[in-house]
Amino acid sequence: MSIIVIGLNHKTADIELREKLAFSDTRIPEGVQGILNLPEMREIIILSTCNRVELYLYGDSAPETPDKVKLFLSDFHSVELDRLDRSLYTHTGLDAVRHVFRVASSLDSMVLGEPQILGQVKDAYNRALSMKSTGLMLNKLMKKAASVAKRVRTETKIAENAVSISYAAVELAKKIFQDLREEVFMLLGAGEMAELAARHLVNSGVKEIVVSNRTHERGCSLADEFCGRAVKFEDFKHELINTDIIICSTGAPEYVLRLKDMEGVMKERRNKPVFLIDISVPRNIDPKINNLDNVYLYDVDDLQNVVDSNLHERQREAEKADEIIDEEVAVFDKWCQSLDAVPTIIALRKMADKIKKEEMKKLSSKLNGVNEGDMKSIECAVTGIINKLIHPPTVALKESDEDRDLMISALTRLYGLNGKEPVD
């Protein structure tokens, strides 16, 4: 018996295959039931996101087991087995554990360190819990995966810096201004990317939103959307005196904001800092403006460079994260091995209980006229003796790592514990 992962992700399968194999919410119970109908399988969780479909299984680790699961998937989703086989990966035992930890920690994600995956893993687990399709092993695995993901998040900087242009812009704004809620923001033009960046900025909260567009009607409707105020395009320069953050993408073929304009604005502003983001190509803001004191101008390439270096940084952090995961896999391994001792411990306890019951019966037939209270005290004492005798070997079995097998066989022979009970 071991933990098995069978699945595919964005690296091994194209979107078409991923779509075909995805489990819709309504079909997951069906899939779970189908797998549990296989005699080899004890526990299952299905994780189905747009980038990956994975089955987390606990069951018979015989070499033909994965093929049976694949055959089921091929039937279930009506995909040829051949095609499926090329894209599916299988991990068993500790490799499977490591894989689950890496997925939950977002080390296997398309965008390294993206935060959604942990939530998706937790959702998949909760769904499995409500279907009661998990047991001891997968419960432990999922709880551990969540705590490993948390550890990776706090001990490395894998999720720290922005990896999209719009987030990079927000991040920069927060290093220029202390509190965005006190700043006035202007969206100049209505390019798609500018709108997206504006949305991120607005979501992190700004004091006031101003929209200015060459066609005023479009500007007005955008302003409504952002709960802001529309300004005629001819007037936007005047508005700059009160504006702290500007995202610009007008589609104009030339500069709409020149050095001289900005010099005047800065004088009027008494040098209060301004952050300009020029997303338009060709550029709409004269790059020389960046040379002015207290003016910070970023264009698309600048932001892209920021994103690239942040991604690079994340990759370096991923190496640290893998070290953490190695540690945690070892801890999990230790826990699995300690399970080997469970049947022996149970057998020992059963034997002790049996002896107790028999002896108590004998005693009560011998002693006549002992009242119930005294009998209770005697039973308590007997239970105490038994527990104290059993406790040290139990602890030793649970905690010893190297000679556990030896101890199990010794104990089995010493007490004659032949009938090994299965773990349940």
Add this chain to the structure above:
Amino acid sequence: MTLLFELTLTFYFISTILGIVELIKGSSATARGLIIFSSIGFLLHTIHVLFRFFESGYIPVTSMHEAASFFSWSMVFLFFIVEYRYKIGLLGAFVMPLIFIMMLSSSIYPREIKPLSPVLQSYWLGIHTILAFTGDAAFAMACGIGIMYLLQEYFVKKKKLGSLFHRLPSLQILDEINYRLITIGFPLLTLAIITGALWAESAWGSYWQWDPKEVWSLITWLIYALVLHVRLRAGWRGKRAAILSILGFIVVIITFFGVNLLLNSLHGFV
């Protein structure tokens, strides 16, 4: 007493090293270590200052050894206040070296307590020096914050957004703290100069004698007056304000060391 001083010096040294490590590697453990070690150092330092106070009977600022030690004590004190108020984790890395060097320079001067000349024995001694040193310590913090501002400004302007960029606070808050510190330091310095003049009148019979220390204090005062003036009048903030606050502190240091060592001054501790 010597042991107390050496221990303080050691703790400040460890804090400085931790600060440098924090600057390079950016781990929260070193940041916490810096606060812990500098707190212990500060505690020992306070005991040391109190010891000297009770032994001589007046505030221990009457030799170069004592003055430099008291100066760095005031800086640590102000550092804790700024840290408590604004929680700028990295500030320690920028001001601990300053504090350590000041303490180190204190250690090379003779340490014996000499009797104070009778003309200087006055309540003005305590008032004047505490005002002067607290003001100077505020300027020291403004200098540290100014350096942080210039670094962060450089990163944002040149688009070099490394790990230090992410750990430094926003430009706006650095500029704000810098301004706040100077508005605290300036009135203290002003009062120090006024009380100094009153004291001079009672001790030497004249308010102002164009003594080098007095002249340099005046220069310091003018520089910080300029910093405040151009900020309020012409909106000189950010980079220019940061540069001026660093320049200002250099003049403070010249006033403190240069004048005592190189020029013959009434303030000399001979």
